[in-house]
Amino acid sequence: METLSYETVINASKEKIWEVLWGTETYGEWTQFFAPGSQMKSDWKVGGKTYFVNTEGEGMVSTIDSMEKPDQIIFKHLGMVDKNGKEDTESMEIKQWSGCFEKYILIDYDGRTKLHVEVQTEKSWEDHMNNGFTKGLEVVKNRAESLH
DSSP states (O other): OEEEEEEEEESSOHHHHHHHHHOHHHHHHHHTTTSTTOEEEEOOOBTSOEEEEOTTSOEEEEEEEEEETTTEEEEEEEEEEOTTSOEEOSSHHHHTTTTOEEEEEEEEETTEEEEEEEEEEOGGGHHHHHHHHHHHHHHHHHHHHHTO
C-alpha cells in the first residue's frame, strides 16, 4: 500500500472549500477525473455509511472515521458496491485493501487555506490517483476562489 499526498493553497475560507468538496452540485465536478458522473451519498455520521459511486451506482462503500467540519474529514474504505446495491466487504480481493484511509485536512494559511489530501492506495492505482487529484484539486481551487 502506498500513501499519496496532495496539497494546494486556496484563497478562500475553509467553509467555502468544504462546500465545494462535498456539495451535491460541485462534488461531481472535481471528481470527474476519477470517474465521469461521480456521486457521493453519505449519512454524514462517524461510523455510518458513505458511498462513492459512478452513474450506474457502482463504486466504493466507506465510513467516516472522523470529522471536524470544516477542518478535516477522514474516510475509511470498507469495500465495493455493485449497481444493484450489493456490498462486498468480505472477499479476499477486498480484504487486501479494506481499511485504507482517505483524508482531507483544511489548514489556516496566512489568510488563505491549505488543503491537504492523503490517500492510501495500491501501487497500480497511483497514476489514476495522481491524475484525478492533480486535476480535481485545481477545480476545487478555482470553484472555491470564485465563490467570493
